[in-house]
Amino acid sequence: MHSLSFTDPWSDSSVCLEKELVTAAAQAEEWDGITNNNNICCSSVNLDDSLTSLQWLQEFSILGAYVPQQVNQQTHLFGQQLSSNAPASSLAGDPASVGMPLSPGKPIAAAYSRMQSLPGIVAHGHCPDEVDYKTNPHIKPPYSYATLICMAMQASKKTKITLSFIYKWITDNFCYYRHANPTWQNSIRHNLSLNKCFIKVPRQKDEPGKGGFWKIDPQYAERLLSGAYKKRRMPPVQINPALQNRLRVNLQPQPRGPCSPIGGLCVNPESQRLLREFEEATGADQNCAPHMAEGTMLGSWPVVRGRDGNKRKQSVGTRNEASKIPRHSSSPLLPVDEQKEIGPLKGDFDWDALLDSALSGELNLWSEEPFSPIMKDENLTVRGTHISPGEAPVGTADIHVLVETQRSNEVSDFDEETLLASAFLESPWPEEEEQGHNDFLSSSTVNLDQLFDLGESLGGDPSLRLDNLI
DNA sequence: CCATGTTTACTCATAT
């Protein structure tokens, strides 16, 4: 069986969770209480940009997600079981409770090390690193909420999911949110309501449960690939304030008790552990070649800008709400019956199957159906990646990558999300498939072989080689 | 009561 390693954010917390998500998806089918609902509201006509941000999808990056680690080592892609180290339970490896250093061989995400400064902890240098967002509670995943929502939708393999599923998926797959102030859920709801690309699908009368379902407006999904959306800014890396404080507190000189010096400080073992944990998370303890920081897309992230540092108000989260944060796989976010049905999100992304499909040519970026004129008739250039669907044989994806000869800002901004969008869209949504590919998301699949070619094209750039990160 | 959903207001970062 094959496996693949990626530098993409998806890779750690999500990509490596493929199986988990697939499982969850299958379970979500029943869990959502969805039978074969008519997807109402699926033909939003208004394509007004305002309040519609699918830039995240455009910026999804398969560059990070799919580019093979090395051209000459493509076969290695299939020889490494990167997800083998992934915790069986997303919470099992929760370093917020138990120190959990990153495993060198496990799937990891590109750490967009725009780290907030932690005086006394991380003096300087936020080298691009690798962060396992699934287990790293310190660093906020560099995804917009819209992205997270879509990830959840993708993971569910369904076109519509419930809010509680979104909550659960995020908390299960992004450790940060398990410990973060739960107000992020408010932001999720806010995003769902405000963002036009998300469509609310009311429950059927005979459908039990609370709240409706949410889906992506396929028109926006199309549009995002047309490059119509502007680049969104990426949030600065945010460290879980609670854990950050924990670090600070623990790094106070210990008047007595066992201690050992770290950087002139006398800290207790717990502090040392936390420090190591933090450094592992941030890469502060790793040698980071300057070229990595400058030349790679990982290093293109803006440097620390402690946005949280000048917060205007005291977070509501200082209240007892933090205690509501689910810390068990049995999520309180879900009604008991729903939890029972969905079960824990376990395992990893089934890249094996995905790659098998790719190798067998099952996966196509573009449907054979003339669903998307954009994809059929236009050359798509997504921030340096030029895709010419017209050149693609029918039923196959033919992705032509204009090899980057210079790393302009645009290129450096060519973050993972851009191409991951394709990856995201790649996975068919069974429900829609059965319905005749009437949904863009379901009709968009990608031939991974071609993606490997893409990686080959980029093979000349060491910074883009995943093997550097393995 | 609580989860869900809507809306408004605001700040900040980035693009133009």
Added chain:
DNA sequence: ATATGAGTAAACATGG
């Protein structure tokens, strides 16, 4: 400088 996007906070309504 301005527009836009993203995130945050909060108030409020609704329904199970």
